[in-house]
Each structure stands twice: as structure tokens, then as C-alpha cells.
Amino acid sequence: MRLQRRIAAIAVCCLLLLAGCWDSVELNRRAIVAGMAIDKGPSPEREYMLSFQIIVADEITGKNSRGNSPVVLYTGTGRSMYEALSNASKQIARFLSLGHIRVVIISEEFAREGIKGIMDTLERESEARLTSLMFVARGQMAKDCMTLMTALGKIPANDLVGKVENTSSTFGYNFRMEVDDIIRGIQVPGGGALMNGVWVSGDKETGKSNENMHDITPAAILRISGIAAFKGDKLVGWLDNGEARGVALLQHRLTQTPVVVHTDGNLIVFNIFDNSVHLKARAADPEHPVIMIRITQQASIKELNGNLDLMNPDMLKRAEAELEETTKKDVEKAIQIARSMNSDYLGFGEAVERSNPRGWKKIEDHWDDVFARCEVKVQVKAVTQSTEMRSRSMKMPE
Amino acid sequence: MSAETSSKSGKTVSGAGEGHSRAAVVRGISEELAETLDRIAGELGGSPDLKMRKLLIGTAPPVQAAVVYISGLSAEDSINDFVIGSLMKVNQAREQAPDPGGESLMEYVMERALETGDARIKEDWNDIILAVLSGETAVFLNGYASAIICDTRDEEGRAIDEPTTQLVLRGPKDSFVETIGTNITLIRRRIKTPKLWFEHLTVGEASKTDVAMMFIKGTVDKKLVDEVRSRIRKIKIDAVLESGYIEELIQDKTFTPFPTIYNTERPDVVAANLLEGRVALIVDGTPFVLVLPAVFPQFFQSPADYSERVDIAILMRLIRYGSFIILLFGPSMYIALTTFHYEMIPTVLLVSLLAQRENVPFPALIEALLMEGVFEILREAGIRMPRAVGQTVSVVGGLILGQAAVEAGFVTPAMVIVVSLTGIASFAIPAYNMSIAGRIVRFGYMILAGMFGFYGITLGMIVTIAHMNSLRSFGVPYLSPFVPLSFREQQDTLLRLPLWFIRPGTVSPTRSGENQTDQGKLIDSGHEDNLSPAVQAKGKTGLLDSTEE
Numbered sequence: 001m002r003l004q005r006r007i008a009a010i011a012v013c014c015l016l017l018l019a020g021c022w023d024s025v026e027l028n029r030r031a032i033v034a035g036m037a038i039d040k041g042p043s044p045e046r047e048y049m050l051s052f053q054i055i056v057a058d059e060i061t062g063k064n065s066r067g068n069s070p071v072v073l074y075t076g077t078g079r080s081m082y083e084a085l086s087n088a089s090k091q092i093a094r095f096l097s098l099g100h101i102r103v104v105i106i107s108e109e110f111a112r113e114g115i116k117g118i119m120d121t122l123e124r125e126s127e128a129r130l131t132s133l134m135f136v137a138r139g140q141m142a143k144d145c146m147t148l149m150t151a152l153g154k155i156p157a158n159d160l161v162g163k164v165e166n167t168s169s170t171f172g173y174n175f176r177m178e179v180d181d182i183i184r185g186i187q188v189p190g191g192g193a194l195m196n197g198v199w200v201s202g203d204k205e206t207g208k209s210n211e212n213m214h215d216i217t218p219a220a221i222l223r224i225s226g227i228a229a230f231k232g233d234k235l236v237g238w239l240d241n242g243e244a245r246g247v248a249l250l251q252h253r254l255t256q257t258p259v260v261v262h263t264d265g266n267l268i269v270f271n272i273f274d275n276s277v278h279l280k281a282r283a284a285d286p287e288h289p290v291i292m293i294r295i296t297q298q299a300s301i302k303e304l305n306g307n308l309d310l311m312n313p314d315m316l317k318r319a320e321a322e323l324e325e326t327t328k329k330d331v332e333k334a335i336q337i338a339r340s341m342n343s344d345y346l347g348f349g350e351a352v353e354r355s356n357p358r359g360w361k362k363i364e365d366h367w368d369d370v371f372a373r374c375e376v377k378v379q380v381k382a383v384t385q386s387t388e389m390r391s392r393s394m395k396m397p398e
Numbered sequence: 399m400s401a402e403t404s405s406k407s408g409k410t411v412s413g414a415g416e417g418h419s420r421a422a423v424v425r426g427i428s429e430e431l432a433e434t435l436d437r438i439a440g441e442l443g444g445s446p447d448l449k450m451r452k453l454l455i456g457t458a459p460p461v462q463a464a465v466v467y468i469s470g471l472s473a474e475d476s477i478n479d480f481v482i483g484s485l486m487k488v489n490q491a492r493e494q495a496p497d498p499g500g501e502s503l504m505e506y507v508m509e510r511a512l513e514t515g516d517a518r519i520k521e522d523w524n525d526i527i528l529a530v531l532s533g534e535t536a537v538f539l540n541g542y543a544s545a546i547i548c549d550t551r552d553e554e555g556r557a558i559d560e561p562t563t564q565l566v567l568r569g570p571k572d573s574f575v576e577t578i579g580t581n582i583t584l585i586r587r588r589i590k591t592p593k594l595w596f597e598h599l600t601v602g603e604a605s606k607t608d609v610a611m612m613f614i615k616g617t618v619d620k621k622l623v624d625e626v627r628s629r630i631r632k633i634k635i636d637a638v639l640e641s642g643y644i645e646e647l648i649q650d651k652t653f654t655p656f657p658t659i660y661n662t663e664r665p666d667v668v669a670a671n672l673l674e675g676r677v678a679l680i681v682d683g684t685p686f687v688l689v690l691p692a693v694f695p696q697f698f699q700s701p702a703d704y705s706e707r708v709d710i711a712i713l714m715r716l717i718r719y720g721s722f723i724i725l726l727f728g729p730s731m732y733i734a735l736t737t738f739h740y741e742m743i744p745t746v747l748l749v750s751l752l753a754q755r756e757n758v759p760f761p762a763l764i765e766a767l768l769m770e771g772v773f774e775i776l777r778e779a780g781i782r783m784p785r786a787v788g789q790t791v792s793v794v795g796g797l798i799l800g801q802a803a804v805e806a807g808f809v810t811p812a813m814v815i816v817v818s819l820t821g822i823a824s825f826a827i828p829a830y831n832m833s834i835a836g837r838i839v840r841f842g843y844m845i846l847a848g849m850f851g852f853y854g855i856t857l858g859m860i861v862t863i864a865h866m867n868s869l870r871s872f873g874v875p876y877l878s879p880f881v882p883l884s885f886r887e888q889q890d891t892l893l894r895l896p897l898w899f900i901r902p903g904t905v906s907p908t909r910s911g912e913n914q915t916d917q918g919k920l921i922d923s924g925h926e927d928n929l930s931p932a933v934q935a936k937g938k939t940g941l942l943d944s945t946e947e
Contacts, residue, residue, distance in 0.1 A: 021849055024737040026762060028755040032748065057752030099741025100748060127741065
């Protein structure tokens with residue numbers, strides 16, 4: 001009995017040794033992918049062209065830096081995402097590790113054809129994370145957006161993430177859109193996904209080398225540009241300017257944004273720092289739903305070019321009214337463009353479903369028609385919370 | 399466990415002490431003084447430190463007498479003054495005594511002559527030999543088959559010094575010494591109640607080591623005292639040279655890394671534990687006093703917790719638990735993160751780790767085992783190193799091995815950080831034996847992490863916690879009051895609440911109304927574990943854990 005137990009114990013220990021280590025990979029056997037670009041290849045055999053931006057750790061922190069590029073780009077092609085990914089191993093000496101992908105860029109060409117296949121792989125692959133940010137390369141090869149040297153920070157993918165975060169928290173025309181958001185977006189019936197656009201301006205060839213950082217003015221810059229609107233999984237149009245901000249507002253993703261208004265020939269710039277958006281549908285009659293949008297904004301005055309008397313509450317009220325009007329216009333424009341693209345990425349359908357789940361079943365199949373003609377009521381209330389460090393304008397007579 | 403050991407050591411005793419046991423057959427003493435003295439000299443091999451002073455006392459006719467003692471063990475001044483001196487005066491005294499007829503000379507000497515504090519008549523040969531070997535003085539009179547034993551023991555030892563293993567910034571600075579008498583005094587000074595009792599026990603066939611079992615009558619669970627006494631009586635061993643011997647022979651379970659008996663060299667800690675109803679075992683010849691039963695949280699309490707302010711004490715207590723977690727999981731977490739779960743490391747840190755690992759030839763597990771091994775060697779060497787060379791070791795160890803190993807590409811700097819952090823964390827645990835436990839278990843976790851990552855660590859944790867739950871210290875569940883969970887007894891475990899929150903209570907293996915079924919299965923007390931039935935509470939709802947005052 002005792003002997004048997006001992007044998008069993010030894011056997012268990014051996015089993016442990018046999019079973020262990022199968023998925024252990026030492027760090028210096030890994031190629032850490034920071035960003036991935038998906039382009040459409042020239043032929044059906046090479047339809048998917050995946051470019052991986054891989055971190056060269058030695059060049060970033062190591063004492064053994066050779067002064068070379070901090071990242072390296074390898075490209076694999078194949079008939080599918082996964083084939084292309086595996087194919088890339090022909091060029092890469094280390095195990096391709098997707099756990100740290102920060103950025104996925106899809107070419108506009110692919111986006112217009114549909115991205116469901118790509119999204120399936122991104123979600124199915126256990127290593128890739130759902131918090132990576134997704135972009136559409138606006139009219140360019142996605143690969144080109146991965147090959148620019150950056151002055152701030154050494155990893156270009158991180159640089160792009162920083163740009164989105166920075167602009168979304170100060171300018172407000174774009175916001176973080178993660179893989180998870182896209183997957184949710186393309187699954188909304190009648191709706192679609194939204195993705196930030198990126199665009200390289202300047203000399204792409206010089207941008208690839210260290211020369212890009214040589215001058216004070218970089219030769220090529222990767223910049224965020226507009227929001228790509230999808231119908232389902234297909235790109236249908238671009239949102240810029242006010243409509244982009246309107247979309248961000250309706251998606252509850254607007255944090256801060258500057259709004260320029262004119263009152264009696266005076267230029268006032270508000271900084272909106274807090275928004276609350278209530279989107280509700282009155283859908284007792286599901287064929288004719290009314291979408292009620294109530295927006296409250298808190299703003300501060302950042303700039304005043306004119307001689308408006310801010311100490312006068314009436315004046316301030318008028319300025320606020322102008323601000324409300326601007327916001328309302330943004331929102332209405334956003335809705336109008338969504339209607340023109342016939343894509344309910346704003347989530348009106350969901351609001352209808354929430355308020356009248358049974359009625360939704362009746363109109364679900366022809367929601368596109370209902371969406372095109374439904375009534376929308378927008379109500380905006382803006383409050384100026386402060387005039388910042390000054391109250392009187394410089395231009396006001398003493 | 400004690401059964402196995404005792405049978406082995408029992409044999410050695412009878413083998414080595416052949417002559418002794420033959421002599422012990424004759425337990426009485428001869429009435430002839432010369433014969434007795436010859437027998438003593440013969441039995442001790444004519445040892446030069448055995449002193450036998452012959453003298454004549456009494457009136458007519460004078461009676462031959464002998465004073466036997468061992469120089470060095472006895473206070474020779476008091477032997478000269480109060481034993482030999484007073485025996486010499488018997489002559490005059492007896493003349494002056496009005497009616498000496500009724501009593502024997504032996505009784506007369508004992509009652510009227512000898513001026514020592516403790517004197518008693520012994521007839522058993524072994525008792526007398528043991529007394530002489532303990533430093534007492536035997537007085538033999540010709541014609542009497544007995545001896546008077548006078549207590550002339552000279553308790554010479556180290557002076558009371560600062561504790562060397564359990565340092566505190568604030569708190570008493572005295573510690574136990576090697577002499578049992580002094581140690582008992584140190585405790586008595588702190589608890590001046592007549593209820594502080596102690597029992598004298600002797601352990602060791604050859605060493606006859608004195609062991610004092612101390613407890614506070616009324617506070618302690620009587621069953622616990624009985625159990626401790628019976629376990630100590632069952633010990634069969636040649637010699638007890640340190641309290642660790644006793645600890646190993648009476649603990650509930652031998653094959654566990656976790657200590658189930660607390661030891662300390664601080665009298666204040668012992669006093670506090672006695673007041674909580676624990677039993678202290680003071681062993682002659684060592685400054686380390688055993689305290690039992692001991693539960694897991696007790697090993698994270700420091701005497702300073704009660705002298706510092708509550709907020710600081712709580713913070714320090716939490717830091718100690720945190721250090722234990724770092725000690726257990728530090729290297730294994732690092733291995734698991736770098737070889738299995740690289741996606742959990744923040745990207746920037748990952749890049750830096752990647753760059754460090756670029757030229758390291760070994761897998762992270764080997765790297766960790768290497769560094770931890772080196773650290774253990776350094777630590778072991780540091781203990782044994784003479785103080786003068788100690789500096790060299792730390793310089794060589796810290797600078798040469800650490801820095802050079804990194805530069806030579808043996809290990810990554812991150813691994814050096816992890817290893818030194820665990821090394822430092824191990825010193826933050828107040829009880830050394832708990833820190834050793836952590837050091838051993840750590841290696842198991844490292845191997846599991848190297849094979850299975852976090853999954854392996856989780857498995858290891860399950861096994862460790864299950865094992866700790868199976869442990870008992872004299873019937874008290876080792877993890878109490880966490881398992882079984884008692885919210886009312888958490889005043890002094892993870893946190894140290896203000897003193898007025900900490901209710902006085904008794905450590906007892908079972909609490910009233912709880913685990914009644916457990917008491918059904920009675921197991922004989924000599925057996926390894928599970929003493930809960932034998933050591934049963936009297937139904938007092940007391941604190942199961944350690945609440946120090």
C-alpha cells in the first residue's frame with residue numbers, strides 16, 4: 001500500500017515534468033508586435049498582406065544599441081489573415097507575439113470591401129487583445145502608416161496611440177475606438193462601426209529613416225484624420241469637422257472640445273469640458289418613433305476677441321445661445337449624414353428597441369426606412385461655468 | 399514521531415551506558431563510608447574534579463564523615479562556610495545540646511547543623527549521583543545508608559544581554575540566558591501572581607536536562623498542560639542540548655515546512671503568551687523558550703506591535719504579511735510573467751526586460767534558481783563567517799557576484815532585483831523559523847511557475863493552503879482564526895486593533911459549540927497529529943489566536 005502510494009507520487013511528479021513547459025517561451029525568443037497593418041494584396045493568393053511592426057528592444061533601451069531603427073517591419077501574405085500571419089515567420093527569427101499589439105490599421109480598400117473576416121481573426125486569436133486601437137488608412141496603404149519614424153517616443157505604434165488619446169481629450173473630433181468597439185459596431189442591426197482615420201502627410205520615403213527626425217520639421221507625419229463610418233462591416237463614408245464632433249457627442253465619447261461662436265461680431269471660444277447626453281426614443285408607434293436627444297454642456301470661456309461685456313448676464317446668455325445652436329447644428333449634421341449613408345451607427349435603433357422591445361421586432365427588418373424618416377428632437381442646454389482667469393475683454397474700453 | 403525516535407535512541411543509551419546500568423542495580427548505599435566513597439570514585443572514573451573531603455564529627459566516639467561535590471559546578475565558598483564549616487561545629491553544638499538522645503546523628507546534622515538553604519536526606523544511589531553531578535553537595539556519615547544533599551549549585555552563566563534574534567526598537571532589552579533558573583526569574587518578575595505555576599521535568603537519559611513547563615493556573619487549559627506533560631514524558635533520547643530537540647519530538651507533525659511551535663528569547667513575549675493561556679517550555683542550557691500552541695498569525699506578530707502606536711503597528715503588520723507573500727511568490731511570479739504571460743507586463747517594461755534578456759543564455763527558471771542558490775549560499779556563509787571577514791563576504795557577494803554576473807550576461811538586472819527583494823523580504827518576518835519556511839516553499843513555487851506559469855502557482859497555492867489547513871498545533875487549527883473563520887477573533891491577526899479591543903481570552907484547541915463531531919474520534923496522545931480530542935477546552939469561549947497584551 002505504502003509502496004503503491006510512493007510509486008503513484010513519483011508518477012505524478014513525472015507527469016508534471018512531462019506536461020510542463022509546452023507553451024513557455026523565453027522573452028528573448030519572442031518578437032513583440034506593436035502594430036499591425038492589413039493591406040489588400042495584388043492577387044487572390046496574396047489577398048491578405050499583413051505587416052508587423054516589431055519592437056527591437058536593444059535599440060530602445062539596451063546598452064547594446066547600434067543606432068538603428070527601433071522597430072522593424074515584416075510583411076507576410078496569404079489567402080487569409082492567419083495564413084499571412086504564419087507566412088511572415090519565414091522572415092522573422094522569433095516567435096510572433098501579438099499580446100502587445102497597440103494598433104491595427106486597415107487599408108481603405110479593404111474597409112470598403114468589408115472587414116468581418118479580419119474582425120473574426122482578431123477576436124478568435126487568443127493572444128491579440130481587444131483593447132488594441134483600430135484605424136483606417138485614409139486612401140493610402142496601411143503599411144505606409146507603419147513605417148514612419150517618430151521623434152517623441154521610439155515605437156511608432158505607441159506614438160499613434162498617444163495621438164488619439166491626446167486629441168480625443170483636448171480637441172474632441174476623434175475618440176478611442178478599440179477592436180471591441182468595432183466588433184460591437186458591426187453587429188448592430190442597421191448600424192455599423194466607426195473607426196478613426198489616419199493619413200501620412202509629407203515625404204513617405206524620408207519618413208522611413210532616421211532622417212525624419214533630423215530636422216525640426218519632420219519630413220513626414222502620421223496624423224489622425226476624420227472618422228470612417230461603416231454600414232455593417234463596409235466603409236461608406238468619412239466624417240470630418242462638426243459632424244465628427246456630433247458623432248462623438250452622441251456616442252458619449254466627447255470629453256473636451258473647443259467651440260467657436262460669433263456674437264454681435266465678437267469671436268468667443270468656449271471650451272466644453274463636460275457633456276451629458278440623454279438619448280431616448282418615444283416609440284409607442286414603432287413605425288413612427290421620435291428620437292429625443294437632450295444635451296447638457298458645461299463650458300468655460302477660453303478666448304474672447306471683441307468687446308463683449310461678460311459681466312452682463314444677458315450678454316453671456318446670448319453667447320450661450322450661440323453655443324447651443326452650434327452644438328445643435330453639429331448633432332443634426334451628424335444625423336443627417338448618417339441618414340444619407342443609411343447607417344445607424346448612432347444607435348437610434350437600440351434606443352427604439354429599449355423603449356419598445358416588441359414594436360422593434362416588427363420594424364427590425366425595415367429599420368433602414370424608419371431610420372431615414374423618423375423624427376428627431378434635439379434639445380441643448382449650455383452653461384458657462386467660468387470665464388477662466390479674466391472677466392473683461394482686452395478690447396473693452398476701460 | 400516520538401515513538402520512532404525513542405526506540406532508536408533507547409538502544410544507544412543501553413549500549414553506551416553498560417557499566418552505569420549494572421551499578422544501578424544496587425540502588426541503596428552501603429553503611430560503610432569508605433566503601434561508598436570508593437564506589438563514587440569508581441563510578442565517575444576517579445575524575446579529578448570530584449572532591450571528597452573526609453572529616454570527623456561528633457563527640458565520643460567521633461564519627462567519620464565525607465563531603466562530596468564537583469568543583470566548578472558548585473559554589474565552593476558556600477561549601478566551605480556552610481557545609482564543612484557547620485559540620486566542624488557539630489562537636490561543640492552536640493555538647494551543648496541538652497537531650498540529643500532521641501534523634502539520630504543524621505537527623506541532628508540535617509536539622510541543627512547544616513546552614514544551607516536547601517537540604518534533604520536521600521537514600522537512592524542514582525538520586526545522589528545525579529545531585530552531585532548537578533552541582534549539589536552530598537554529605538555522607540559513616541554508619542548511615544543515606545546522604546544529605548545540600549543545594550550548593552553555582553549557577554554561573556552569561557549575563558542577561560540584549561536579544562540577538564528578535565530585535566525591537568522599543569521594548570524590553572533583556573533576553574533569556576542559558577541558565578534555567580535565571581530564565582524562570584525573568585518571567586516571574588513580569589507576572590507576579592501566585593497562579594504562575596511551573597512543573598519540573600527531566601529529559602534525556604544522559605543529559606538529564608531540566609525542563610520547566612510554565613503556565614498560568616486558571617487561564618491555561620488543563621488538558622493542554624496534561625498533553626504537554628505526557629508528550630514530554632514520552633521522549634526517549636540521550637541528550638537534549640537545545641529546545642529544538644524538544645520541539646521536534648513533541649510537535650504534531652514533523653514533515654511540514656511550517657513551524658507549529660513558537661520559540662523566543664524574549665521574556666516579555668513569553669509572559670504575554672502565558673497570560674493568553676499558552677504553555678512555555680524552558681529548557682536548561684538554551685536561551686530559546688518554546689511557546690505552544692502556536693498558530694500561523696502568531697509568527698507575524700512582533701513585540702513592537704504593542705509598544706508602538708496602533709496605526710504604525712497595523713501598517714507594519716500588513717507589511718510583514720506582504721513581505722511573506724513577496725518571499726513566497728516574488729521569483730515565481732517573475733518567471734511566470736516572463737515565460738508565459740508576457741502580455742501582462744506593461745509594454746514599456748516589457749521592452750526593457752526584453753533588452754536585458756537579449757544576451758542571457760539561460761531560461762528564466764534556471765536563472766532564478768541560480769541566483770536564489772547563490773543568495774542562499776551567501777546567507778549561509780554569512781552566518782558562519784567570523785565577524786572580521788563578514789564584511790568581505792557581503793562585498794564579494796553583493797558587488798562581485800551581483801554586478802559581475804549581470805555584466806557577464808549570466809543573469810538579468812531585473813532578476814537581481816527580484817532575488818534581492820525576496821531576500822530582504824525574508825528578513826522582515828519576525829519569526830526566523832517562519833521565514834525559513836517561506837524560503838523553502840519558494841523553490842517549489844519557482845519550479846511550478848517554470849513549468850505551468852500562473853496556473854502552476856495557483857495549483858501550488860491550493861496545495862499549500864490545504865496543507866496548512868491540515869496542520870494542528872496541540873489541537874489548535876494552524877490557520878485559526880482565518881480558518882475556521884471567526885470575525886470576532888480578528889483583533890490581533892491581520893490588523894492590530896487598539897488594546898481595549900483585544901479581549902483577554904484563552905488559547906484552546908476547541909471552542910464551545912464548534913466542531914463537536916471532531917471530539918468523537920479519540921486518538922492516543924503519543925500519536926503524531928490530531929490531538930484536538932485529547933486537548934479539549936473546558937467550554938470556555940476564548941480567543942483561539944494569539945492576543946498579546
